[in-house]
Amino acid sequence: xxxxxxxxxxxxxxxxxxPIESKPTDISPYCKTKTQDASVAAEAEEENAxxxxxxxxxxxxxxxxFSISGDDDIEPASEPTPPPxxxxxxxxxxxxxxxxxxxxxxxxxxxxxxxxxLMAPPPRxxxxxxxxxxxxxxxLRAPGTGxxxxxxxxxxxxxxxxxxxxxxxxxxxxxxxxxxxxxSPGHSPMDWAALTRSGNLADxxxxxxxxxxELKCMTGRKGKPAWSSWQGKVYNITPYLPFHPGxxxxxxxxxGRDGAKLxxxxxxxxxxxxxxxxxxxxxxxxxxYGVKGLEEMD
Ligand code: HEM
Numbered sequence: 001x002x003x004x005x006x007x008x009x010x011x012x013x014x015x016x017x018x019p020i021e022s023k024p025t026d027i028s029p030y031c032k033t034k035t036q037d038a039s040v041a042a043e044a045e046e047e048n049a050x051x052x053x054x055x056x057x058x059x060x061x062x063x064x065x066f067s068i069s070g071d072d073d074i075e076p077a078s079e080p081t082p083p084p085x086x087x088x089x090x091x092x093x094x095x096x097x098x099x100x101x102x103x104x105x106x107x108x109x110x111x112x113x114x115x116x117x118l119m120a121p122p123p124r125x126x127x128x129x130x131x132x133x134x135x136x137x138x139x140l141r142a143p144g145t146g147x148x149x150x151x152x153x154x155x156x157x158x159x160x161x162x163x164x165x166x167x168x169x170x171x172x173x174x175x176x177x178x179x180x181x182x183x184s185p186g187h188s189p190m191d192w193a194a195l196t197r198s199g200n201l202a203d204x205x206x207x208x209x210x211x212x213x214e215l216k217c218m219t220g221r222k223g224k225p226a227w228s229s230w231q232g233k234v235y236n237i238t239p240y241l242p243f244h245p246g247x248x249x250x251x252x253x254x255x256g257r258d259g260a261k262l263x264x265x266x267x268x269x270x271x272x273x274x275x276x277x278x279x280x281x282x283x284x285x286x287x288x289y290g291v292k293g294l295e296e297m298d
Contacts, residue, residue, distance in 0.1 A: 009271045068149060157248050158182065181247040192243040196278040201239045208282030210234045219256040226255035227281055229264065230272050234281040
């Protein structure tokens with residue numbers, strides 16, 4: 001197949017007129033904060049105290065001694081400073097004597113304390129059917145109904161082109177002022193070129209003389225073929241309908257009548273005769289063509 005077959009459908013010198021070509025971070029329960037670290041260490045110390053352990057032999061001189069009131073202001077870094085004892089309210093104050101009631105406990109069942117000091121998980125709702133967890137495979141499954149993505153238009157239906165692919169593969173919306181359609185698979189211009197070479201597509205036994213009223217009859221509806229005339233010749237445009245880049249509906253406007261004006265208004269650079277040569281039915285004759293001939297014979 002050669003592209004030459006397509007270029008011959010363009011009228012010489014007209015192709016150039018074609019405008020187309022041209023919350024702060026969530027910390028996991030396993031990730032402890034500094035305060036959690038301190039409490040966990042305190043718990044561990046308590047546990048150690050209750051567990052009997054072998055005591056190492058200690059030499060009294062190893063124990064460091066400190067003087068609180070002394071001038072020595074160097075504190076050993078290894079010993080943590082004991083937290084200051086709260087002196088408020090004062091030991092002899094009325095507030096202490098009245099002994100304030102503790103804050104009320106929250107209503108509801110007491111929260112279970114887990115060994116790690118973490119909150120217990122919320123109770124499960126009994127009787128509630130849980131939905132299965134979304135699986136990654138479900139997103140790969142084809143939907144039961146509706147169109148599938150990226151499959152193009154349904155076969156047998158033409159759709160106006162409204163998007164194309166950019167060089168990086170993303171869909172780009174483009175204006176389609178010319179009204180081109182997406183042709184269904186197997187109906188490209190190349191396919192049409194191959195079909196026209198395969199034989200005669202006029203669907204008539206021999207060349208016909210077609211009167212205007214006969215042409216008017218061939219509308220492509222009610223089982224009749226669609227014929228159209230161009231410069232005195234009549235063509236069967238039915239086989240070309242699914243191949244027409246402008247869509248079937250547009251082409252059907254020329255059915256049953258002279259299509260020259262419509263054709264030239266849209267694409268004067270297209271070569272009708274070359275494209276539809278194998279669809280030629282015959283020639284257009286005046287309405288009284290046959291009658292006149294018979295009258296002359298009388
Ligand atoms: C009957 C013979 C016809 C033939 C052989 C024919 C052929 C073509 C071709 C080859 C194209 C593509 C043009 C391009 O890519 O530059 C086209 C497009 C188009 N045709 Fe036709 N056509 C015919 C009749 C008609 C008629 C009668 C109409 C309108 C009533 C029409 C409307 C369109 C439109 C809107 C487009 C898309 C826009 C464009 O390409 O300019 N065509 N046609």
